[in-house]
Amino acid sequence: MTAPLTSRFPYAKGPDGSRRIGYGADYNPEQWPREVWEEDIRLMREAGVNVVSLAIFSWARLQPTADSWDFGWLDEVMDLLHAGGIGVDLATATASPPPWLTTAHPEILPVTATGETVWPGARQHWRPTSPVFRAHALRLVREVATRYAGHPALIAWHVNNELGCHNVYDYSDDAAHAFRTWLRRRYTTLDGINHAWGTAFWSQRYSDWGQILPPRLAASHPNPTQQLDFKRFSSDALKEHLIAEREVLREITPDVPVTTNFMVMSGTKGMDYADWAASGALDFVSNDHYVVPGARDRDELSFSANLTSGIAGHRPWFLMEHSTSAVNWQPVNLAKNEGELARDSLLHVAHGADAVCFFQWRQSAAGAEKYHSAMVPHAGADSELFRAVSELGCTLQALAPLAGSEREPARVAVLFDWDSWWAGELDSHPTSRLEYHREALDWYSALLRLGIRADVVPAHRTDPSSYDVVIAPVLHVMPQTLAKELTRYVEGGGHLVTTYFSGVVDENDHIWLGGYPGALRELLGIRIEEFGPLLDGDSVDLDNGATGSMWTDRIDVTGPEVEVLARYRTGAYVSRPAVTRRTTGRGSATYVSTRLGAEGLAGLLPELLAAVGVTSELPEQARGLVELVVRHDAESRYLFLVNRGDECVVLPELSGDVLLGQSSSGSLVLAPRDVAVLRQSAT
Missing domain, CATH: 3.20.20.80 (Glycosidases)
Structure with missing residues (x-):
């Protein structure tokens, strides 16, 4: 379900037919x-x-x-x-x-x-x-x-x-x-x-x-x-x-x-x-x-x-x-x-x-x-x-x-949805502090900190089965067709992660009745009767060491397959579930009921991804310091290694030809704010 563009991109070749940017x-x-x-x-x-x-x-x-x-x-x-x-x-x-x-x-x-x-x-x-x-x-x-x-x-x-x-x-x-x-x-x-x-x-x-x-x-x-x-x-x-x-x-x-x-x-x-x-x-x-x-x-x-x-x-x-x-x-x-x-x-x-x-x-x-x-x-x-x-x-x-060349797909996707951005931030809601883009960026930042490649893709234009893990933050607007698609994805072995205020309304901004998270209630195996938004400056502690802000949920577990990954240690919902995961067949559906921020999510994600076998492709010492992006064509893979910070990063030299960058004594040296590009064979 990609965009029906004509692919008539005019800058890939020069007047003589050679490639160029x-x-x-x-x-x-x-x-x-x-x-x-x-x-x-x-x-x-x-x-x-x-x-x-x-x-x-x-x-x-x-x-x-x-x-x-x-x-x-x-x-x-x-x-x-x-x-x-x-x-x-x-x-x-x-x-x-x-x-x-x-x-x-x-x-x-x-x-x-x-x-x-x-x-x-x-x-x-x-x-x-x-x-x-x-x-x-x-x-x-x-x-x-x-x-x-x-x-x-x-x-x-x-x-x-x-x-x-x-x-x-x-x-x-x-x-x-x-x-x-x-x-x-x-x-x-x-x-x-x-x-x-x-x-x-x-x-x-x-x-x-x-x-x-x-x-x-x-x-x-x-x-x-x-x-x-x-x-x-x-x-x-x-x-x-x-x-x-x-x-x-x-x-x-x-x-x-x-x-x-x-x-x-x-x-x-x-x-x-x-x-x-x-x-x-x-x-x-x-x-x-x-x-x-x-x-x-x-x-x-x-x-x-x-x-x-x-x-x-x-x-x-x-x-x-x-x-x-x-x-x-x-x-x-x-x-x-x-x-x-x-x-x-x-x-x-x-x-x-x-x-x-x-x-x-x-x-x-x-x-x-x-x-x-x-x-x-x-x-x-x-x-x-x-x-x-x-x-x-x-x-x-x-x-x-x-x-x-095109971007090589990752194993993890973050769904982005304009309807949920628009509707989730309307007035007369449980809180006016919700920022859809910020929550989506939190998850992406956490993945960057862990050195894990991820794709950010439109929610309604993407086949979720292309990914091992699909993260859908604040997917507030949930037409029945999308709910069914996500259910099929999980039942087929996919792993869905979603958050507070997701699945709550249909495409007309009508509440899915029967308790929250509405259209995702059965898939997640939980039921929420009442939201628990937090006042400015308030926070809650979770028993996994994370701290939540802005939002909490009063969760009741309704499915026998649901595992509680974290509980509230403070706040109005002490001892109640804060993060849950329901397994079904080879798939799973995880719910995160509070805003953990990039730091808290970076602590939670390894547990969610370990079960799927998704790990960083970067050396451990480079994770969080270097971003890896991969492009590919029929013959080659192009690895971009981007120094995210202001300090030099030295990596063990990776296989491939160095198109851009400096190597020294068998190592790849990334100066502050530097970028290296390696070319590997596609086979």
Whole structure:
């Protein structure tokens, strides 16, 4: 059940047919005078750049007025890039409408839940459901596609930019009309929607479709299923815009692959990217990722790159944006330490990226992002940053043999589910402290600490039987079909691990009655009558030495096959089960009823994995210090060994040819923040 992408990834081969990894950046020549352009091409060649994303925010330059066009400058840039051997991922330029359009048609501007208009002055000031915006945007797409359809520099289309970054939720009248249309398709009848939304509660029953609105500011808590459906609809509305642009591009240039840049990273949850990829809306997956400094920042980078690979069906994908150093939009914008530019980039490559690009090529002299780092900084090419950029270009050239290879599946999977992320964090719940992404990251961080490879994969797009162990943290939304699939998985010999607040509601956010964890109750062999959320600062001790926070459950064991792996030693549920495991045939189903954090889970996981025979492939002294990721093709396996810390790590030399890294006296030496790559035979 992988994403139905066309696999038309454009960067795996160079013009001569040789393998290569794409390397480059967003290029914004319109910000600079003409005399800078030729210097840009020269420096790009010096740095090893072979691809740029072009014209992303150029609508106002390409179409200065409603009835005029200016392509001359872009023609010249395209020709210069082609002459320099640099391919172009050409944007449709629809990300931000120009002032003439918003002045003539203010009805395209988004509206907030409180009824405020989102005015021009920044970017993405458009409604995804506006027919007026759609008409103007598609006119632009058609003009750009027609003009550059046969240009030899064109290797891919870049639809819009970071769809939904600032306009995922629009509450306008256009959105209300489109929301009703979406609901008609989903539920068919008013009876269907009244049942799904539970409108018998609070006298909300609808007698006409025109009465239904987006969840605008209300006197109290809006209907929860209305909120959940609006999130689904909003993701779909952006996907429909993506498809509308793609259809124009495919009509005019059927042989040119189409992509758009996702934002798979912490804090970005409005778009169900797994659904977008599975819909066939694009030919290959691209992603933007920015590190937010913190205790687990590189864990999150690895988690996001891993999930991007899962969305891409483990096929190669495109890292469209990340930063060479500091960004401009965090409260404090830290420069990267020496070696982090390369390590961050290569960790994405390890997880399947066959192109590594930055925002942006040349650091802006004006505008909101002038303090955002770039490949060519304000200091110019005579800088440590540009030298690091050029060194990375050489490194990627050395890794060209692995281009086109896929990530090798692990034995362990962490399921990720947008519905559970959206629904699990709604208001009027047992606690407002639940953070779905944090819990999923906790499990992944624990696996990294143990040196165990794992895949992060979409819950509804993955065959669980491909894995020995499936971890499903806070899998709150549990349609009956998924519950049956997980039951078959366990009965067939698989090992499921899930957590508190899982299996509780169906796809309509209705409680599975009879006690928690609802649809998973029989599979887990437990029953919970009442949740036990914890107040801020409170914690509970378990008899296995772990400490829980945020949540507890009052568990009754109902199945004779259930083993209690840990009990509460303190708190309201002293002596009651905290962690249980039910065995059935060759399989098992484990339940963890409290938030243990990465440290507590790292203590629990060895016991859960030992029964399955899952252990680290790394030498013991490297576990937790080094991350191992494997890519493979028909002939070779490529082992990426990534030093996660700031200290040197020495490993016994592993078998294989060293594509990247240093060996000494029979050992592999990983300097601080270093990456080594080994090639082994696939046989």
